[in-house]
Amino acid sequence: MPAEVAQDADRACAYGMKLNWDINDPQMPQEPAHFDHFREWPDGYVRYIYNREEKKAQRHLSGWAMRNTNNHNGHILKKSCLGVVVCVCACALPDGSSLQLRPAICDKARLKQQKKACPNCHSALELIPCRGHSGYPVTNFWRLDGNAIFFQAKGVHDHARPESKSETEARRSALKRQMTSFYQPQKKRMRELKAGANQDSSEYFNSTSFLENPELFDVITDTSCLIPGQPCTSFPNSDAYKATCDLAVFQGDMVPPFQKYPNPKTYWPRPPCSYELTGPGYTNASPYPTLCKDSTSVPKDPDWVHLNALQYNGNSYSSYERNFDFTSKQCSWKSALGKPSLGERTDHGQLQAMATPPCQNPEFPCRYLATPSAGGPALQTVITTTTKVSYQAYPCPALKHGDGGQEANSLSPRSYAADDALMSVCAEALGPPAAVTRAPSPAGKIPLKAPGDCWAIRSTLAFPQEAAPSRPEGADAWDVCLYGLGSAISYVDRAGPLFSYDSEDF
């Protein structure tokens, strides 16, 4: 209510509202004595007069997603509101707010956007069109006249505010910076490692090549890794997966992009760190904690992954350690997830999902039934500053990416069928606590089997106390998954060499 009052007062104080003019008037007010300060969220039938030096006005910016509309008048720029993109399930974000994405302005990009999944619950996204102007989209008019820029809005937005453009830009630029700051040191480190001790060729993967080929990220971006804590996490597509870590920023202008993320323990990409499985009855039993190198989840689409990057950008490696809650359950979840980025997602996707309607989580049952607490040892992540890091592939994404991962992009609720199948298969295979721990490949770089990796990961983490079995056993397990998954995608060639990364001190 106070906000409305303030808004009304703001309108009343608007200089443009005090003058009597219309954007279509042949003669606009000349030499305005005052100018209005730029309004990012004009709403209602308002008129403002900006100084022509106002940069934002010059660019015809608006918090609303406005697209250009041809009004066949070269002097007046007309824009119509596109509305807001929301989750069809109207799921709630961790902070209780709802998802409100900014519709892409370009038709093509918008269509693509709508094919993506809700980053929160993986349901479909829906574009809520603006109908605030007599059933038509709210329209904004811009007109440059003299030393002023005249702005007139017609209609009252009947939808939530989408993420503002400034937020989007800030997020993207931050992500870009983050990517740069993160990968350069990584690449350097990898070179050093390669040039340095060859103590255990099987202990690390050729991260350099990976880092030098960011396009490969997409291969792993989409994961449905089966691991304790998130045994059957089913991210139908990379987009959804990417998006999961970026929930808060989607909340429109309510919170600054860089401050939105509620959980400081969420980072992505993250610096190399140690993950050791600990907990009741289990303490670092596995010499090869299976992890998914979070960098493997680096998405190429800044729209879907940014938050963690932003935080990371601001906190750097040390902050990661500093903020990590070693004892929190979420941390356990992360470790259980094995995959850092995945864990992050778990924080905000999986965990938050607990508080969201079931409809938002098609994979919900599977995800939670197989948590460590459900029978397996409770998992807890212990992060140390100098650590052994086991980065092993999480090729599950290959299930969808193997033969054209992009196909998985078009996620719809129905898309979960395949994932469900996968889950059931792997869950079944996991039945007995068979030790299917993935032993390090004798040859060094672990030849990962694509789908099987899901199984391997799960096994490793679920029964870490078990002695690492022979490779063949693991292979059998993999095969189980392979069956369940149908055709095994040649993920080995792609992910294996890239992620067999182990026992590395940082």
Add this chain to the structure above:
DNA sequence: TCTTGCGGGCTAC
């Protein structure tokens, strides 16, 4: 790749 601005063309009122 996406945004933005421009303009042609169509349809409805």
Add this chain to the structure above:
DNA sequence: GTAGCCCGCAAGA
């Protein structure tokens, strides 16, 4: 004539 909308194009980030 006005308004809404679709489409394509080009420039720029």
